[in-house]
Every structure is written in C-alpha cells, then in structure tokens.
Amino acid sequence: MSSKVVIVGGGVIGSSIAYFLRLTDPSVSVTVIERDPTYARSSSALSAASIRQQFSTPLSIQMSLFGIEFLRSIGERLEIDGAKPSIDLYEGGYLFLATPAGETTLRENHALQKSLGADISLLDKGALQARFPWLNTEDLIAGAFGESGEGWFDGYGLVQALRKKAQALGARYVAADVTALHRDGKHVTQVETANGEVYACDFIVNAAGAWSRKVAQMAGIDLPVFARRRSIFNVKSPARLEHCPLLIDPSGVYFRPEGTSFICGTSPSPDNDPDDLPLDEVDHAIFDDVIWPALAHRVPQFEALRVQNCWSGYYEYNVLDQNAIIGYHPDVDNCIFANGFSGHGLQQGPATGRGISELILHGRYTTLDLGSLSFTRVLENRPIVEKNVV
Incomplete structure (x- = not known):
C-alpha cells in the first residue's frame, strides 16, 4: 500500500x-x-x-x-x-572581504571550503585591488572569491x-x-x-x-523559528563595476548587480530585529543609516546612487x-x-x-x-x- x-x-x-x-x-x-x-x-x-x-x-x-x-x-x-525551464543562473561569485580582525576566520573557512571541493580563491590586498580596481581596499587585508559555483538566479x-x-x-x-x-x-x-x-x-x-x-x-x-523581516533595495548608480560579484562587506552589508542596477541589503542589529513585522513596510532607516554609508565607503563610485525600488521578505529565522x-x-x-x-x-x-x-x-x-x-x-x-x- x-x-x-x-x-x-x-x-x-x-x-x-x-x-x-x-x-x-x-x-x-x-x-x-x-x-x-x-x-x-x-x-x-x-x-x-x-x-x-x-x-x-x-x-x-x-x-x-x-x-x-x-x-x-x-x-x-x-x-x-521537451520544454526546459531556465532560471538565468549567473555564476558571478561571492566576494567575502576581511579586515585584519577577520583574517584568521577567512583563512580557516577558505581551507575548509577548498578541502571539500569548492572553487574559492584567497586574494590578498594587492590581488583584490588588481582584480576589482573599483574597490576601496584601504582597510582590508584579504578577500575570498568564488571562481565558479557561486552567484545568483x-x-x-x-x-x-x-x-x-x-x-x-x-x-x-x-x-x-x-x-x-x-x-x-x-x-x-x-x-x-x-x-x-x-x-x-x-x-x-x-x-x-x-x-x-x-x-x-x-x-x-x-x-x-520566527519570521524576521529583511528589506532589499534596488539602486541605480552611474558606477561601472567590471566583473562585479556579490560582495559581502565586513560591515555585513551586501550588494550585487541586477541588470543595469544593483540590489543591496543587510541584517538589522539583534536588538532591533523583532518578529512578524509587516511585509508591506520597508526599513528605510537601515538604508540611510547603515547600507548607503557602507556602500559609499567600499565603492567610492556609489557616492551617487538612488533607490528606485525596494521590498521586504521574511527570513524563517532559527533563533538557536x-x-x-x-x-x-x-x-x-x-x-x-x-x-x-x-x-x-x-x-x-x-x-x-x-x-x-x-x-x-x-x-x-x-x-x-x-x-x-x-x-x-x-x-x-x-x-x-x-x-x-x-
């Protein structure tokens, strides 16, 4: 049966x-x-x-x-x-950046990832600057970049x-x-x-x-497991960032290309992350106070940008x-x-x-x-x- x-x-x-x-x-x-x-x-x-x-x-x-x-x-x-679906998978890679305080963790993680077969490169400050010339590396020590197998869809x-x-x-x-x-x-x-x-x-x-x-x-x-709201912002900028990956700043702010624009976001601080916030609202303060300053610091060309769309979704957040x-x-x-x-x-x-x-x-x-x-x-x-x- x-x-x-x-x-x-x-x-x-x-x-x-x-x-x-x-x-x-x-x-x-x-x-x-x-x-x-x-x-x-x-x-x-x-x-x-x-x-x-x-x-x-x-x-x-x-x-x-x-x-x-x-x-x-x-x-x-x-x-x-006979009809094959497409999800527009683009393997643009993740780029995790580290200041000197995060270098040990970055290197330990990279060693584990490589041992399991992940295609991740460890880049020192000079290599970061050479590969991503639009990046401000002044306060960085290294980065880990997914050469393949990472991206968005x-x-x-x-x-x-x-x-x-x-x-x-x-x-x-x-x-x-x-x-x-x-x-x-x-x-x-x-x-x-x-x-x-x-x-x-x-x-x-x-x-x-x-x-x-x-x-x-x-x-x-x-x-x-609780519903924790995360806001995503679609921003337009005159910045031309060649070979731009999904970048994770040491601040926790992320961004990646989305067509001719970029999407970005970050998680709120633990003391400002209540459950079940309404999805039809967007946390504009986190963009003004956290995301934009981090973007402008990491990529000077992002000094000039504007939000053209934004939305919120839930993380099903395991508090353990x-x-x-x-x-x-x-x-x-x-x-x-x-x-x-x-x-x-x-x-x-x-x-x-x-x-x-x-x-x-x-x-x-x-x-x-x-x-x-x-x-x-x-x-x-x-x-x-x-x-x-x-």
Missing part, C-alpha cells in the same frame, strides 16, 4: 521534497498544501536568490555544492514535454519550475490554509484546512517557511543557530521538519528535498547525511556555529 505524504508549504523546500519523492517512487501519494499559490509573500520569491559555498561548516558547504549541481542541470532535471522561476515538475510527476497541489493537525498519540493522522477539507497522512512535512512555527504548534511542538532544522521530532514519529533556513533555503532546497525523500522512502539518509541538523540539537541546546551568516 502506497504511503500518503502531506507537505505543508509549496515553496522551494516543499516543492523540492515533492519533486524528489515522486521522481524516486511514483507510488507515493504526495499532496502539497500551499496557502498562496501566487507566492506573492513567499520567501522563495522575495529573496536575493543567490548561492554560495562560502560557509564555515562542512554540511552547509556540501548542501550548496549539490545545490549548484542541481541548478546547473535544471533544464534537464525539470524538463516537461531567478528564485521565483526556480519555485515555479519545481512546482510544475512535481505536478507533472503526479504531486497534487491544494490552495488552502492549514488550520489544524490531528494527533493520535505520537502520530499525526490528519491535516485540516480552513475550508473544512481533511487529508489523511502517513507522513507530514512542515515546510511552511516563515509560518512554520504556527504549523508546529498545531502538533504541540515548540519550533524556535541560524541553521536549518531537518528531520523528525522525538514526540511526533511521522512529522518531519524542514525549517529555519535563515536565508539559505533556496540554495539548500535541492539537498533538503533529496534528503527528506530518502528519510521517508528508506528511513535514513542515503546520499548526504543531514543528521546533524536534526531537532535533537535544538532540544539539547547544541547550536551549530556558522561564522559566515549573511
């Missing part, structure tokens, strides 16, 4: 899980319940849509190495009746391609809001939606992104350690969590989808072991320290 899997959330995480499940075992019944099929408020569609291997933990690097492999082959993987296009392929493989998508999970002891037996529909399940996957905490509460689970929580909770034996990616969901979505499909179909991970991201570390208060949080 085939298993019934209900996935709550149809963004990149939920759709990746649905895709891998149906691809691997067409006998599995997969229902994806997505509250907003337009994805107008989803993190998948509102993010800066980028991918890197420049992390400080082996598993994050390995997940993104599979992520870039998946994105490069998306036309073949997600083809439907169309996040909304990725979600749509995964969703359409999952549907073509037989996954059912339902536009509804989940309002209740019904438990029998340690087992979730049914998922109920606002319109009164009830879906029986052998497995339920919480892939609800910024709203995943509410879904977990329906099962009686406290999930330390800003890393994903993937796997079962010991109190609910058929509920799998895939939450708390804290800005890394798009790039880690393919590895997560593959891993969770293995967990459901085989009872264990058969390719990349995601076990260290389990809920157990949350219950035991064992955070994974990631030094390269953006």
Whole structure:
C-alpha cells in the first residue's frame, strides 16, 4: 500500500521534497498544501536568490555544492514535454572581504571550503585591488572569491519550475490554509484546512517557511523559528563595476548587480530585529543609516546612487543557530521538519528535498547525511556555529 505524504508549504523546500519523492517512487501519494499559490509573500520569491559555498561548516558547504549541481542541470532535471525551464543562473561569485580582525576566520573557512571541493580563491590586498580596481581596499587585508559555483538566479522561476515538475510527476497541489493537525498519540493522522477539507497522512512535512512555527504548534511542538523581516533595495548608480560579484562587506552589508542596477541589503542589529513585522513596510532607516554609508565607503563610485525600488521578505529565522532544522521530532514519529533556513533555503532546497525523500522512502539518509541538523540539537541546546551568516 502506497504511503500518503502531506507537505505543508509549496515553496522551494516543499516543492523540492515533492519533486524528489515522486521522481524516486511514483507510488507515493504526495499532496502539497500551499496557502498562496501566487507566492506573492513567499520567501522563495522575495529573496536575493543567490548561492554560495562560502560557509564555515562542512554540511552547509556540501548542501550548496549539490545545490549548484542541481541548478546547473535544471533544464534537464525539470524538463516537461521537451520544454526546459531556465532560471538565468549567473555564476558571478561571492566576494567575502576581511579586515585584519577577520583574517584568521577567512583563512580557516577558505581551507575548509577548498578541502571539500569548492572553487574559492584567497586574494590578498594587492590581488583584490588588481582584480576589482573599483574597490576601496584601504582597510582590508584579504578577500575570498568564488571562481565558479557561486552567484545568483531567478528564485521565483526556480519555485515555479519545481512546482510544475512535481505536478507533472503526479504531486497534487491544494490552495488552502492549514488550520489544524490531528494527533493520535505520537502520530499525526490528519491535516485540516480552513475550508473544512481533511487529508489523511502517513507522513507530514512542515515546510511552511516563515509560518512554520504556527504549523508546529498545531502538533504541540515548540519550533524556535520566527519570521524576521529583511528589506532589499534596488539602486541605480552611474558606477561601472567590471566583473562585479556579490560582495559581502565586513560591515555585513551586501550588494550585487541586477541588470543595469544593483540590489543591496543587510541584517538589522539583534536588538532591533523583532518578529512578524509587516511585509508591506520597508526599513528605510537601515538604508540611510547603515547600507548607503557602507556602500559609499567600499565603492567610492556609489557616492551617487538612488533607490528606485525596494521590498521586504521574511527570513524563517532559527533563533538557536541560524541553521536549518531537518528531520523528525522525538514526540511526533511521522512529522518531519524542514525549517529555519535563515536565508539559505533556496540554495539548500535541492539537498533538503533529496534528503527528506530518502528519510521517508528508506528511513535514513542515503546520499548526504543531514543528521546533524536534526531537532535533537535544538532540544539539547547544541547550536551549530556558522561564522559566515549573511
């Protein structure tokens, strides 16, 4: 008898899980319940849509190495009746910059990344100046640059391609809001939606992104994942920056090219980062007080720029350690969590989808072991320290 899997959330995480499940075992019944099929408020569609291997933990690097492999082959993987989707993947690289205070961390991270096969170059101050002559290197000591395998893409296009392929493989998508999970002891037996529909399940996957905490509460689970607003600004500048990567300044401010303009942003300070701020508002103060001064310092040509568009999206922010929580909770034996990616969901979505499909179909991970991201570390208060949080 085939298993019934209900996935709550149809963004990149939920759709990746649905895709891998149906691809691997067409006998599995997969229902994806997505509250907003337009994805107008989803993190998948509102993010800066980028991918890197420049992390400080082996598993994050390995997940993104599979992520870039998946994105490069998306036309073949997600083809439907001869039509191959494109997500405009551009491998422009990440450039992490370091002052003398951050040099040791940069070098340690680079050594780990190289050991795992990431194509990252370590550049001293002179090499930075030669390669990026528009860069102010006065206060810098070094930088790490992704020669390949890092860049940006169309996040909304990725979600749509995964969703359409999952549907073509037989996954059912339902536009509804989940309002209740019904438990029998340690087992979730049914998922109920606002319109009164009830879906029986052998497995339920919480892939609800910024709203995943509410879904977990329906099962009686406290999930330390909160909706944290991040504002992105599209700026126009006369600056002509040859071979411009996605640059991460030591201040935490980032920017990258977007057509003939640039997008930029940063995370607010921890003491000014409340939960559930409205998405229809933008933090203009952070641009005026933090982003613009950092941009003008790092790239003198950015003295002249203007904001031409801006928007906000949510990070599904894991307050324990800003890393994903993937796997079962010991109190609910058929509920799998895939939450708390804290800005890394798009790039880690393919590895997560593959891993969770293995967990459901085989009872264990058969390719990349995601076990260290389990809920157990949350219950035991064992955070994974990631030094390269953006």
